[in-house]
Amino acid sequence: MDDDRIRIRPMALPDCHRVAEIRIGGWRTAYRGLIPQSHLDTLDVAQDAERRRSYFAQADGSVLDLVAEQDGEVMGWACHGPYRDGEVRTADAELYAIYVDPGRYGAGIGRALLQESVRRCTAAGHRRMLLWVLRDNARARRFYERAGFRADGAEEPFEVDGVAVPEVRYARELTAHR
Template sequence: MPGMPIRHALPSDAAAIAAVHVRSWQAAYRDLLPAPYLDALDPAERAVAWRERLTDPAGPVVLVAEGAAEAGAVDAFVAFRAWRGEEAAEPSATAELSALYAAPEAWGRGVGRALLAAAVAAMRATGFREAGLWVFEDNARARAFYQAAGWSPDGEAVVEETGGRELRELRYRLSIS
């Protein structure tokens, strides 16, 4: 999205990131997860976790897209880190895209594409050669989004329990070297 400010997240962004995180889950996963679980998600609780991540020197890299309607507001965020299990490798070859969420009213405006491109550029600049992510198999919208950006499933899958429901997640990969 031309002219959309993307910047590194600050600890002061924790509440805004948490609000986007919860609202995005509630909208995107309404058909995948039980309504009582989604309705009980607490932005204040998530804000505490995000503040911890944003102040941890070993935490993920988090970028935010500022809102078009209000200066400084967060419309979306993306987070990445070394692939779990490779944190000690010097340097780790693979980045894990651990989160990419946009406020529902920002969907379809190019915010996610811009953030994903910024994250891949930052991964490359950090020295990662490959990136991976996990996506719910039944999340057709997200799978189409990642595939349009060049990501592809690599055949790995896991079943995780979320909100009392078992969901299959597929691993997607992207070469970024």
């Protein structure tokens, strides 16, 4: 019998190609109609995998990449670390990315990855976790809101191939205040 539980673990170098497939598949699915199709069409798994390997080789330990396995195959990826306010890192945590194989949307993989990122950031003593999401990405916004994140009013311009695709910031408190 297959084990359909979701297992979260730190990403390893051999995961880079699969993570690139998931990331690009996620972009092409989640951002269709939100960013120019011309940009989505130029995304290349091999180039992205090489970029992942390069990042992985230069990792200083401040950023954590996690993968989710189901049925023995990597089905999702999340990455978090210190919040970046410009070039300055703050005491808050930031979810830099989270992507799930588009064929597995709704299977709890994204939720499991997000919960583990929140758990690890809380254990590390971060007070808040922040993230940026495309303003018009209603599906992602609902996902984060169900997980306790709220838009905090901050917005950033973002442009892809000359088209404005603004981002909004979401925040979630991680520790109880006394």
